[in-house]
């Protein structure tokens with residue numbers, strides 16, 4: 001199976017505005033409450049994502065009628081005014097904790113027979129505390145696999161409501177949420193006592209707030225006792241607007257804080273009911289300049305330009321806290337994230353996953369049962385980040401690109417869980433380091449023009465042909481056959497080459513002139529036709545892309561190496577003009593040459609470069625043709641600069 005990935009180039013900065021998708025926590029709670037309520041609920045701005053689809057599918061299977069308004073995010077749900085009418089069903093709930101836990105509780109009190117399953121990871125996420133709580137009121141819930149974990153088999157049971165039931169609060173706050181939302185189905189006053197320190201309290205606040213909007217006011221004594229009143233019934237509030245997702249806001253706010261900003265998110269703000277808006281406070285503690293309105297939040301980089309090191313208890317914002325773990329890469333010292341044990345039982349073991357991936361980009365990471373200490377590297381290292389089917393891993397690590405470092409995100413579609421358009425939104429607020437790609441045949445003048453354009457713009461310069469020439473030279477010295485693809489690729493992967501002040505060094509030897517010899521030219525043309533050699537040199541070429549920009553010249557700059565180049569030029573000249581130029585060049589260097597052999601050689605190299613199967617030399621439709629046969633260097637440079645500036 002091939003790995004899907006997205007490559008994010010190094011970004012210059014981040015600025016702009018993002019309209020957030022609906023909150024997952026609010027969307028799935030609202031759907032369940034609307035389903036159990038009396039009357040029709042119009043839900044506006046519901047999140048469109050995998051987890052919400054799992055809930056919508058389940059509700060339909062359970063006999064709840066709902067409809068979407070065209071292609072919009074507006075839904076209407078006709079509540080069933082009590083327990084679900086369908087009394088036997090098999091439900092697949094993917095990896096949606098916000099669907100699995102609350103539905104377990106509601107179905108356990110619905111008097112039917114149900115089987116609830118999920119993806120493999122869902123079956124590793126604990127649910128025993130919730131099941132224990134439900135059994136205290138007489139629910140008949142059995143484990144179909146491992147004790148304490150999904151999948152579950154729910155059977156009809158004589159429910160004994162009322163009195164007091166106890167539930168642990170220190171593993172997942174979703175257990176308490178599930179019980180709270182389901183208990184009004186019994187119609188009897190019931191008190192829940194939380195055993196152990198309740199984690200993620202703001203999520204309970206969301207639950208209580210939404211229950212109140214549906215007419216059920218829970219009495220709360222601190223964070224230890226919650227009483228659901230007798231005779232309580234859910235009633236539709238009519239229309240309900242889903243706020244933007246505060247956890248999703250964290251990536252953009254962090255982008256503003258790291259990448260200059262300002263970046264504004266719309267859909268959450270001062271009046272939000274989601275605890276994760278407090279991510280903005282944490283960011284401000286790191287020195288970011290944060291402004292907040294009723295329905296928006298904006299973040300900019302600190303005055304000093306660099307985030308401050310932090311040591312924070314993040315129990316109240318477990319999801320958004322992941323963003324801080326990646327923001328730590330940009331801090332001015334070691335950072336500690338405390339009280340995050342719940343990360344271990346989320347979509348993946350997030351403490352372990354975060355530690356492993358942060359190390360890949362160069363951070364030193366200490367990992368504990370409930371904490372993470374991140375020491376930022378002096379320089380970020382390009383890496384391929386594994387995402388563990390965890391949407392937040394993918395979204396968090398996109399921020400690495402703001403450190404002037406390219407990053408590959410493996411299996412990026414995991415963002416569909418909560419934010420299917422995440423990477424498009426991220427692209428809309430970030431500016432990649434610009435690349436001017438100049439491709440063309442040998443001796444067309446690419447090198448001369450590219451170097452001058454780079455100097456005029458203050459950009460870096462890449463002469464990619466010199467890399468193939470260096471491989472040819474190093475191969476000859478190592479007495480490797482130019483047909484030995486694996487050996488040549490291995491050589492290319494760790495070529496001891498350096499470029500300094502227009503000189504090309506191999507080990508510590510200046511080979512600037514040596515790589516221009518005809519033997520090296522022919523050798524370069526041959527090794528360049530080998531796919532493994534090209535692949536081995538790819539990362540090295542990408543590394544040239546650094547702020548403020550890059551001018552890269554060769555044969556495949558615009559097609560393969562930098563397909564997202566800002567400007568693509570195909571620079572050419574007739575073979576006769578090119579032979580003349582090469583002749584003159586060689587004469588000036590005191591090197592002998594004949595026009596006849598130069599012409600023959602250029603014809604052969606053109607043919608080989610254009611005919612090879614990998615990265616052949618050709619003008620792309622999105623490249624601008626620049627024929628320099630009758631154009632001098634100054635004019636050619638002016639032409640390219642005009643394109644860049646237009």
Ligand SMILES: Nc1ncnc2c1ncn2[C@@H]1O[C@H](COP(=O)(O)OP(=O)(O)OP(=O)(O)O)[C@@H](O)[C@H]1O
Pocket residue numbers: 440441442443444445446447448449465581582585628631632633636
């Ligand atoms: N527009 C031009 N008019 C006249 N001479 C030019 C022009 N552009 C470049 N030259 C000259 O042609 C010679 C070859 O140019 P250059 O080395 O830049 O070509 P190149 O395409 O980079 O070649 P290679 O692919 O072999 O590295 C140089 O001496 C350069 O000064």
Ligand SMILES: Nc1ccn([C@H]2C[C@H](O)[C@@H](COP(=O)(O)O)O2)c(=O)n1
Pocket residue numbers: 442443464465466468469521524525526528529553554555556557605609
């Ligand atoms: N991106 C590139 C750059 C160069 N090559 C090949 C083409 C030539 O045969 C050889 C040397 O290049 P030059 O120094 O003449 O530009 O390397 C390539 O295939 N892809």
